[in-house]
Amino acid sequence: MFEAIILACLNQAEDVCRAQLLPGYEAEVSEDCQARLQEAPPDLTRFDGLVFKGAPTCEPIGAPLSVEEVAPGVFVHLGAVAEPDTTNKGDVSNMGFVIGTSSVAVFDAGTTRWIGEGLWRAIRAETDLPVTHVILSHMHPDHIFGAGVFEEAGARMLGHAHLPRAISDRQINYLESLTRLTGAHSMIGTQAVTALNPVTDGQIIDLGQRQITLRVWPTSHTGTDITALDEETGTLFAGDLVFDAHLPTLDGNLLGWQRVLTDLADIPAERVIPGHGGPVLPWPDAAAPVLRYLKVLEDDTRAALDEGQRLSEAVPNIASSEADKWELFDVHNPRNATVAFTELEWE
């Protein structure tokens, strides 16, 4: 199989380049890929901050992202349980796709353009069907910034009604910090999608004899959380409402998240794909460790407030009994404790 690529370099540093995938020109033989490029050249004006060198060429298909088929027609990629860095190049979150008889839906698209491209290739290795929908679980950069390649390929971007505003408020900060953490090379071609379609609670996506049910949740992990259930196999894509191994990170509402997880546990799914860790766990059992941590966070915070502790005194002790139960505890627990303290202080 062949695909179209072009050498993309940074405007500000023209020696920092990578071969960027142009989706939709895949073909069994190079001549067909080239003929399609002639017929319908790619629109390269959409990329800010890039210089393209030479014309697009057709090359043997590049490396796909590794995926695992966790149920018939349901594929998942396991991201590293780590902070984004120059080694993992941002590959730190889970994502997946579901194949129907007429189209494919993607759930989350990773941190960067190169990860989205790898997911695109993993899909092309399984099916020729079009990717019609990309469901973006929430606003965090490790779940959304790989989606651009799918938007170029014609997929609809779906998210919470608050997602467009949340992304536009934060994207400059997110992209700057990711560039600092993963390096400029890893981020080439990475940018926010341009058109997001708000989803409604209970909305169904039909992939052809296969339905995906979307749910929209009140503020919990963030203010933009949605989930997707593949009805055929009972596979729940939970985004960051469910964490495994990786300490849950609180960027929304502590009490709200506990309520949402309790409701989510009533969804009759057999398995869940968490946003981090796993990548496949039994449902609803996988909700229990997250609920336990959030409850400890709540109880310890209330105890500190009852004692009249100040934030700086309280934070090092809140949820310390959970330290050896999670990875990245020291990275994220102080912020979680701060968010919890601030939320419960004014109750």
Ligand SMILES: [Zn+2]
């Ligand atoms: Zn998140």
